Amino acid sequence: MLRNATLEERIAWHIAHAQGCGCRNMPEIVKRALAERGIEPSRRPTD
Template sequence: MKINREWHLAHPMPRNASLEQRLEWHAEHEVNCGCREMPSAIRKELEARGLIAPTARSLG
């Protein structure tokens, strides 16, 4: 998919990001940009916290 360059420039991942910062960044990224899939470990953590719905891919 295509990168949302403007979003990426305005929302850089913090250097040495904590888990909480990474979760927040990837959740926002999923909504605003389609350049790549969310890492599976991040997706599973967000699912475990009930912040996003599981996908068929993450359940497989």
């Protein structure tokens, strides 16, 4: 990740990362930002 990434860049990075990986490293601030945008973080079928 870029050291000086803005929140928007962090959000985009986490969305792309979650889709390709599915790990649970998404911070609360990013999840809240997604919720504010009406975006549901992708989940693995086993969750």
